[in-house]
Amino acid sequence: MANPLITQFAGLNLSNPTMLAAGVLGYTGLSMKRVIESGAGAVVTKSMGLEARTGYGNPTVVQTDCGLLNSMGLPNPGIRHFKEEIQELNKLAAPTIFSIYGFSPEDFAEVAQIAVDLGAAAVELNVSCPHVKKAGAQVGSDPSLLMDIVKHVKKQVNKPVIVKLTPNVTDITEIAKASEKAGADAVCAINTVKAMAIDSETCRPILANKYGGLSGPAIKSIGVRCVYDIFDSVKIPIIGCGGISNWQDAIEYMLAGACAVQIGTAIAFQDITVFKSVTEGMTKYLEEKGYNSIKEIVGLAHKF
Ligand SMILES: Cc1cc2nc3c(=O)[nH]c(=O)nc-3n(C[C@H](O)[C@H](O)[C@H](O)COP(=O)(O)O)c2cc1C
Numbered sequence: 001m002a003n004p005l006i007t008q009f010a011g012l013n014l015s016n017p018t019m020l021a022a023g024v025l026g027y028t029g030l031s032m033k034r035v036i037e038s039g040a041g042a043v044v045t046k047s048m049g050l051e052a053r054t055g056y057g058n059p060t061v062v063q064t065d066c067g068l069l070n071s072m073g074l075p076n077p078g079i080r081h082f083k084e085e086i087q088e089l090n091k092l093a094a095p096t097i098f099s100i101y102g103f104s105p106e107d108f109a110e111v112a113q114i115a116v117d118l119g120a121a122a123v124e125l126n127v128s129c130p131h132v133k134k135a136g137a138q139v140g141s142d143p144s145l146l147m148d149i150v151k152h153v154k155k156q157v158n159k160p161v162i163v164k165l166t167p168n169v170t171d172i173t174e175i176a177k178a179s180e181k182a183g184a185d186a187v188c189a190i191n192t193v194k195a196m197a198i199d200s201e202t203c204r205p206i207l208a209n210k211y212g213g214l215s216g217p218a219i220k221s222i223g224v225r226c227v228y229d230i231f232d233s234v235k236i237p238i239i240g241c242g243g244i245s246n247w248q249d250a251i252e253y254m255l256a257g258a259c260a261v262q263i264g265t266a267i268a269f270q271d272i273t274v275f276k277s278v279t280e281g282m283t284k285y286l287e288e289k290g291y292n293s294i295k296e297i298v299g300l301a302h303k304f
Contacts, residue, residue: 004286004293005279007041009237009259010160010185012095012122014041016279017294018250021241021264022047022099022124022164023072025272029085036094039275043089044262047099047126048079049135050111057208062197067216067243068265069197071209074101074129074136079114086118095121097162101135105145105152112153112161122159125149128166128191129213137166137194143178150182160185162239165226167219168194172226173233180234188239188262189226193219216265217243224256231257231299245269247281257299 005016020043025031032043055075062069079100089096098115100123102108112123127146129136139145146163153161163179165172167190176187192213197206205211220243227240240258244250245266253261266274282294291297 002292004291005041005282007260007294010122010162012042012097012160014260015094016041016282017254017260018275018278019097019239019260019262020044020267021262022126024264024267026099027076027085029088032085032096033088033092035272035275036089036092038272039279040094040263041260041279042095042097042121044097044099044124045082046076047074047101047129048076048082048111048115049074049101049103050078050107052076052078052081059207060209060212062206062212064197064214064218067214067218068268069195069207069212069214070192071207071212073209074126079111079118083118090119097122097124099124099126099164101126101129102149103135105149108149109152109156112157116157116159120159122162122185123153123157124162124164124188125153126164126191128164128168137168137191140164140166140175140191141169143174146175147178147182150179150184154183162186162188164188164191164241165230166191167222167226167242173229176230176234176238180236184236186237186239187230187234188241189230190219190223190242193222215242216269217245219243220245220249220252224252227253227258228256228301231302244278245274247278247285250278250282251285251297254294254297255299255301257302259295259298
Protein backbone atom coordinates (compact mmCIF):
# COMPACT_ATOMS: atom_id res chain seq x y z
CA MET A 1 0.00 0.00 0.00
CA ALA A 2 1.22 3.54 -0.81
CA ASN A 3 2.46 5.63 2.12
CA PRO A 4 -0.78 7.12 3.55
CA LEU A 5 1.17 9.98 5.18
CA ILE A 6 2.49 11.53 1.95
CA THR A 7 1.29 15.14 1.91
CA GLN A 8 1.32 17.96 -0.62
CA PHE A 9 0.31 21.51 0.14
CA ALA A 10 1.33 25.02 -0.88
CA GLY A 11 3.78 23.56 -3.40
CA LEU A 12 5.60 21.44 -0.82
CA ASN A 13 5.93 17.65 -1.02
CA LEU A 14 6.34 15.92 2.33
CA SER A 15 6.83 12.20 3.04
CA ASN A 16 4.75 12.78 6.18
CA PRO A 17 3.00 15.79 7.74
CA THR A 18 5.36 16.33 10.71
CA MET A 19 7.83 19.22 10.76
CA LEU A 20 10.40 20.57 13.17
CA ALA A 21 9.08 23.87 14.63
CA ALA A 22 11.24 27.00 14.35
CA GLY A 23 13.77 27.70 17.08
CA VAL A 24 14.09 24.22 18.51
CA LEU A 25 17.18 22.44 17.13
CA GLY A 26 17.06 24.54 13.94
CA TYR A 27 20.40 26.32 14.45
CA THR A 28 22.76 23.93 12.65
CA GLY A 29 22.68 21.83 9.50
CA LEU A 30 23.76 18.79 11.47
CA SER A 31 20.96 19.03 14.05
CA MET A 32 18.34 19.48 11.33
CA LYS A 33 19.81 16.55 9.37
CA ARG A 34 19.38 14.41 12.50
CA VAL A 35 15.76 15.53 12.81
CA ILE A 36 15.06 14.55 9.18
CA GLU A 37 16.80 11.21 9.65
CA SER A 38 14.62 10.67 12.74
CA GLY A 39 11.51 10.86 10.59
CA ALA A 40 10.38 14.50 10.24
CA GLY A 41 8.75 15.32 6.90
CA ALA A 42 10.36 18.82 6.85
CA VAL A 43 12.40 21.13 9.05
CA VAL A 44 12.01 24.80 9.86
CA THR A 45 15.16 26.73 10.77
CA LYS A 46 15.62 29.04 13.75
CA SER A 47 14.32 32.47 12.76
CA MET A 48 17.02 34.40 10.89
CA GLY A 49 17.33 38.10 10.16
CA LEU A 50 19.69 40.26 8.11
CA GLU A 51 22.09 41.00 10.95
CA ALA A 52 23.43 38.82 13.78
CA ARG A 53 21.63 39.12 17.14
CA THR A 54 22.95 37.89 20.46
CA GLY A 55 19.46 37.67 21.99
CA TYR A 56 18.69 38.38 25.65
CA GLY A 57 20.78 37.62 28.72
CA ASN A 58 20.03 34.62 30.93
CA PRO A 59 17.73 33.29 32.18
CA THR A 60 16.05 32.86 28.81
CA VAL A 61 14.09 29.66 29.52
CA VAL A 62 11.95 28.59 32.50
CA GLN A 63 10.36 25.16 32.84
CA THR A 64 6.76 25.37 34.10
CA ASP A 65 4.41 22.58 35.26
CA CYS A 66 3.12 22.00 31.74
CA GLY A 67 5.47 23.61 29.25
CA LEU A 68 8.39 25.93 28.63
CA LEU A 69 8.51 29.69 28.94
CA ASN A 70 11.19 31.20 26.71
CA SER A 71 12.44 34.63 25.91
CA MET A 72 15.47 34.03 23.75
CA GLY A 73 15.30 37.36 21.89
CA LEU A 74 15.86 35.75 18.47
CA PRO A 75 19.60 34.98 18.78
CA ASN A 76 21.00 34.09 15.34
CA PRO A 77 24.18 34.59 13.34
CA GLY A 78 22.46 36.52 10.53
CA ILE A 79 21.10 34.68 7.52
CA ARG A 80 24.23 35.00 5.35
CA HIS A 81 26.20 32.94 7.88
CA PHE A 82 23.83 30.07 7.38
CA LYS A 83 25.36 29.04 4.05
CA GLU A 84 27.56 26.22 5.38
CA GLU A 85 24.74 24.84 7.53
CA ILE A 86 22.30 24.56 4.64
CA GLN A 87 24.67 22.78 2.26
CA GLU A 88 24.22 19.41 4.00
CA LEU A 89 20.46 19.82 4.10
CA ASN A 90 20.07 20.62 0.42
CA LYS A 91 21.25 17.06 -0.33
CA LEU A 92 18.35 15.54 1.64
CA ALA A 93 14.89 14.75 0.31
CA ALA A 94 12.94 16.62 3.03
CA PRO A 95 12.34 20.33 2.41
CA THR A 96 14.03 22.99 4.55
CA ILE A 97 11.80 25.92 5.36
CA PHE A 98 13.57 29.09 6.44
CA SER A 99 11.96 30.98 9.28
CA ILE A 100 12.75 34.66 8.79
CA TYR A 101 12.07 37.96 10.53
CA GLY A 102 12.71 41.62 9.80
CA PHE A 103 12.04 45.11 11.07
CA SER A 104 10.31 46.38 7.91
CA PRO A 105 8.63 44.94 4.79
CA GLU A 106 11.83 45.65 2.81
CA ASP A 107 13.89 43.78 5.42
CA PHE A 108 11.62 40.76 5.20
CA ALA A 109 11.86 40.73 1.40
CA GLU A 110 15.67 40.94 1.47
CA VAL A 111 16.00 38.12 4.02
CA ALA A 112 13.53 36.01 2.02
CA GLN A 113 15.61 36.47 -1.14
CA ILE A 114 18.78 35.36 0.65
CA ALA A 115 16.92 32.35 2.09
CA VAL A 116 15.75 31.30 -1.37
CA ASP A 117 19.25 31.81 -2.82
CA LEU A 118 20.56 29.49 -0.09
CA GLY A 119 18.06 26.79 -1.07
CA ALA A 120 14.94 27.38 1.03
CA ALA A 121 11.98 25.31 -0.19
CA ALA A 122 9.69 27.90 1.43
CA VAL A 123 9.91 30.82 3.83
CA GLU A 124 7.99 31.07 7.08
CA LEU A 125 7.48 34.66 8.24
CA ASN A 126 7.93 34.98 11.98
CA VAL A 127 5.47 37.77 12.69
CA SER A 128 4.52 36.23 15.99
CA CYS A 129 7.44 36.21 18.42
CA PRO A 130 5.92 37.58 21.66
CA HIS A 131 9.05 39.15 23.09
CA VAL A 132 10.98 41.16 20.46
CA LYS A 133 9.84 44.77 20.00
CA LYS A 134 9.11 46.03 16.44
CA ALA A 135 9.43 42.48 15.08
CA GLY A 136 7.31 39.46 15.86
CA ALA A 137 3.87 39.73 17.44
CA GLN A 138 3.73 43.53 17.26
CA VAL A 139 3.83 43.13 13.47
CA GLY A 140 1.63 40.05 13.39
CA SER A 141 -1.22 41.76 15.21
CA ASP A 142 -1.38 44.66 12.75
CA PRO A 143 -3.23 43.37 9.64
CA SER A 144 -2.23 46.23 7.33
CA LEU A 145 1.49 46.07 8.20
CA LEU A 146 1.36 42.27 7.90
CA MET A 147 -0.24 42.52 4.45
CA ASP A 148 2.48 44.92 3.37
CA ILE A 149 5.16 42.44 4.50
CA VAL A 150 3.52 39.47 2.79
CA LYS A 151 3.09 41.44 -0.46
CA HIS A 152 6.76 42.53 -0.40
CA VAL A 153 7.96 38.97 0.16
CA LYS A 154 5.63 37.49 -2.46
CA LYS A 155 6.83 40.03 -5.01
CA GLN A 156 10.46 39.22 -4.22
CA VAL A 157 10.52 35.40 -4.20
CA ASN A 158 8.77 32.64 -6.12
CA LYS A 159 8.71 30.08 -3.30
CA PRO A 160 5.80 29.33 -0.95
CA VAL A 161 5.31 31.91 1.79
CA ILE A 162 3.95 30.71 5.13
CA VAL A 163 2.78 33.22 7.76
CA LYS A 164 3.27 32.06 11.35
CA LEU A 165 0.47 33.53 13.41
CA THR A 166 0.46 34.77 16.97
CA PRO A 167 -2.35 33.69 19.32
CA ASN A 168 -1.80 36.92 21.27
CA VAL A 169 -4.58 38.77 19.42
CA THR A 170 -8.31 39.19 19.97
CA ASP A 171 -9.27 37.46 16.72
CA ILE A 172 -6.69 35.25 14.98
CA THR A 173 -9.00 34.71 11.99
CA GLU A 174 -8.66 38.39 11.03
CA ILE A 175 -4.90 37.97 10.79
CA ALA A 176 -5.24 34.71 8.86
CA LYS A 177 -7.62 36.39 6.42
CA ALA A 178 -5.25 39.34 5.96
CA SER A 179 -2.40 36.88 5.23
CA GLU A 180 -4.48 35.09 2.60
CA LYS A 181 -5.62 38.36 1.01
CA ALA A 182 -2.00 39.51 0.70
CA GLY A 183 -1.08 36.30 -1.14
CA ALA A 184 0.30 33.97 1.56
CA ASP A 185 0.42 30.32 0.47
CA ALA A 186 -0.23 28.92 3.96
CA VAL A 187 -0.49 29.94 7.61
CA CYS A 188 1.00 28.26 10.65
CA ALA A 189 -0.88 28.46 13.98
CA ILE A 190 0.38 29.05 16.60
CA ASN A 191 3.53 30.64 17.96
CA THR A 192 3.98 30.84 21.74
CA VAL A 193 1.51 32.48 24.13
CA LYS A 194 2.74 35.59 25.96
CA ALA A 195 3.30 34.69 29.60
CA MET A 196 5.56 35.23 32.62
CA ALA A 197 6.90 33.60 35.78
CA ILE A 198 7.85 35.25 39.11
CA ASP A 199 10.15 33.75 41.75
CA SER A 200 8.48 33.72 45.20
CA GLU A 201 11.82 33.88 47.09
CA THR A 202 13.40 36.81 45.27
CA CYS A 203 10.04 38.37 44.29
CA ARG A 204 11.51 39.06 40.80
CA PRO A 205 10.33 38.09 37.34
CA ILE A 206 12.47 35.05 36.44
CA LEU A 207 13.17 35.76 32.76
CA ALA A 208 15.75 38.49 32.18
CA ASN A 209 13.28 39.97 29.67
CA LYS A 210 10.37 39.55 32.18
CA TYR A 211 7.87 38.34 29.53
CA GLY A 212 8.27 35.22 27.43
CA GLY A 213 6.37 32.80 25.22
CA LEU A 214 4.72 29.69 26.66
CA SER A 215 4.96 26.48 24.63
CA GLY A 216 4.30 22.78 25.19
CA PRO A 217 1.23 20.88 26.49
CA ALA A 218 -0.12 24.01 28.25
CA ILE A 219 -0.98 25.62 24.89
CA LYS A 220 -2.24 22.66 22.85
CA SER A 221 -5.93 23.40 23.35
CA ILE A 222 -5.37 27.05 22.39
CA GLY A 223 -3.62 25.95 19.19
CA VAL A 224 -6.38 23.47 18.30
CA ARG A 225 -9.03 26.18 18.79
CA CYS A 226 -7.09 28.59 16.59
CA VAL A 227 -6.72 26.04 13.78
CA TYR A 228 -10.42 25.15 14.04
CA ASP A 229 -11.45 28.82 13.76
CA ILE A 230 -9.02 29.59 10.92
CA PHE A 231 -10.23 26.58 8.90
CA ASP A 232 -13.63 28.23 8.48
CA SER A 233 -12.10 31.60 7.54
CA VAL A 234 -9.54 30.90 4.81
CA LYS A 235 -8.96 28.52 1.89
CA ILE A 236 -5.16 28.34 2.15
CA PRO A 237 -3.61 25.36 4.01
CA ILE A 238 -3.02 25.55 7.76
CA ILE A 239 -0.05 24.09 9.62
CA GLY A 240 -0.88 23.27 13.24
CA CYS A 241 1.65 23.92 16.00
CA GLY A 242 1.61 24.14 19.78
CA GLY A 243 1.90 21.47 22.42
CA ILE A 244 2.04 18.41 20.19
CA SER A 245 3.65 15.61 22.20
CA ASN A 246 2.21 12.44 20.68
CA TRP A 247 0.27 11.10 17.68
CA GLN A 248 -3.10 11.75 19.32
CA ASP A 249 -2.25 15.47 19.58
CA ALA A 250 -1.19 15.54 15.91
CA ILE A 251 -4.42 13.83 14.82
CA GLU A 252 -6.44 16.32 16.93
CA TYR A 253 -4.85 19.23 15.04
CA MET A 254 -5.59 17.58 11.70
CA LEU A 255 -9.22 16.94 12.61
CA ALA A 256 -9.42 20.65 13.50
CA GLY A 257 -8.18 21.49 9.98
CA ALA A 258 -4.37 21.33 9.86
CA CYS A 259 -2.80 19.59 6.88
CA ALA A 260 0.59 19.34 8.61
CA VAL A 261 1.93 19.82 12.14
CA GLN A 262 5.06 21.27 13.71
CA ILE A 263 6.68 19.92 16.87
CA GLY A 264 9.06 21.87 19.12
CA THR A 265 8.94 21.59 22.91
CA ALA A 266 8.22 17.83 22.88
CA ILE A 267 11.77 17.37 21.60
CA ALA A 268 13.09 18.91 24.83
CA PHE A 269 10.75 16.84 27.03
CA GLN A 270 11.23 13.59 25.05
CA ASP A 271 13.81 13.62 22.21
CA ILE A 272 13.84 13.57 18.42
CA THR A 273 12.32 10.07 18.38
CA VAL A 274 9.00 11.92 18.83
CA PHE A 275 8.77 12.23 15.01
CA LYS A 276 8.93 8.45 14.61
CA SER A 277 6.38 7.75 17.35
CA VAL A 278 3.98 10.39 15.99
CA THR A 279 4.17 9.14 12.39
CA GLU A 280 3.88 5.48 13.42
CA GLY A 281 0.83 6.30 15.55
CA MET A 282 -0.78 8.26 12.73
CA THR A 283 -0.29 5.41 10.26
CA LYS A 284 -1.83 2.91 12.68
CA TYR A 285 -4.78 5.25 13.33
CA LEU A 286 -5.48 5.59 9.59
CA GLU A 287 -5.28 1.83 9.12
CA GLU A 288 -7.62 1.12 12.02
CA LYS A 289 -10.16 3.73 10.88
CA GLY A 290 -9.98 2.55 7.25
CA TYR A 291 -8.58 5.74 5.68
CA ASN A 292 -6.18 5.51 2.73
CA SER A 293 -4.64 8.94 3.14
CA ILE A 294 -4.02 11.44 5.92
CA LYS A 295 -5.73 14.06 3.71
CA GLU A 296 -9.05 12.34 4.37
CA ILE A 297 -9.10 13.40 8.01
CA VAL A 298 -8.18 17.08 7.59
CA GLY A 299 -10.99 19.20 9.08
CA LEU A 300 -13.27 16.24 9.87
CA ALA A 301 -14.31 17.77 13.20
CA HIS A 302 -16.14 20.50 11.27
CA LYS A 303 -18.84 18.02 10.21
CA PHE A 304 -20.36 18.16 13.67
C1 LIG B 1 13.26 27.69 22.86
C2 LIG B 1 12.28 28.09 21.80
C3 LIG B 1 12.70 28.91 20.75
C4 LIG B 1 11.80 29.29 19.76
N1 LIG B 1 12.24 30.08 18.73
C5 LIG B 1 11.38 30.39 17.72
C6 LIG B 1 11.83 31.12 16.59
O1 LIG B 1 13.00 31.47 16.45
N2 LIG B 1 10.91 31.44 15.63
C7 LIG B 1 9.59 31.07 15.69
O2 LIG B 1 8.81 31.36 14.78
N3 LIG B 1 9.16 30.32 16.74
C8 LIG B 1 10.02 29.98 17.74
N4 LIG B 1 9.58 29.22 18.79
C9 LIG B 1 8.15 28.80 18.82
C10 LIG B 1 7.98 27.38 18.27
O3 LIG B 1 8.38 27.29 16.92
C11 LIG B 1 6.52 26.93 18.40
O4 LIG B 1 5.69 27.79 17.65
C12 LIG B 1 6.03 26.94 19.83
O5 LIG B 1 7.05 26.53 20.71
C13 LIG B 1 4.81 26.05 20.02
O6 LIG B 1 5.08 24.71 19.65
P1 LIG B 1 5.54 23.59 20.72
O7 LIG B 1 4.58 23.64 21.85
O8 LIG B 1 5.54 22.29 19.95
O9 LIG B 1 6.91 23.98 21.15
C14 LIG B 1 10.46 28.83 19.81
C15 LIG B 1 10.05 27.99 20.85
C16 LIG B 1 10.95 27.61 21.83
C17 LIG B 1 10.47 26.69 22.93
